[in-house]
Amino acid sequence: MCICINCQYVDRCMTYHAVEHQHQQSHLTDAPDFDPQEPTINVNIRSRDEVIEMEWDVVGCQSFLQEVGRWARLRPGEPLPT
Ligand code: SF4
Numbered sequence: 001m002c003i004c005i006n007c008q009y010v011d012r013c014m015t016y017h018a019v020e021h022q023h024q025q026s027h028l029t030d031a032p033d034f035d036p037q038e039p040t041i042n043v044n045i046r047s048r049d050e051v052i053e054m055e056w057d058v059v060g061c062q063s064f065l066q067e068v069g070r071w072a073r074l075r076p077g078e079p080l081p082t
């Protein structure tokens with residue numbers, strides 16, 4: 001699970017914007033203006049039948065600023081991104 005969902009910058013962050021793109025999720029913002037310091041992205045590659053799936057998760061970041069439940073507050077009622 002991506003640490004970004006509990007980060008205060010999630011709706012401004014350029015890296016999270018790229019992760020949303022990789023997951024084909026709708027964006028929290030179309031114009032991210034925050035460039036995080038040293039995010040570490042874990043990429044899992046799985047093949048299921050003929051399909052290859054890639055899952056991108058930010059697992060570390062110097063700019064992480066905890067705000068538990070920020071993503072969920074911005075998208076009430078939606079399932080958390082995996
Ligand atoms: S943890 Fe880092 S990469 Fe993720 S939203 Fe926060 S600042 Fe951006």
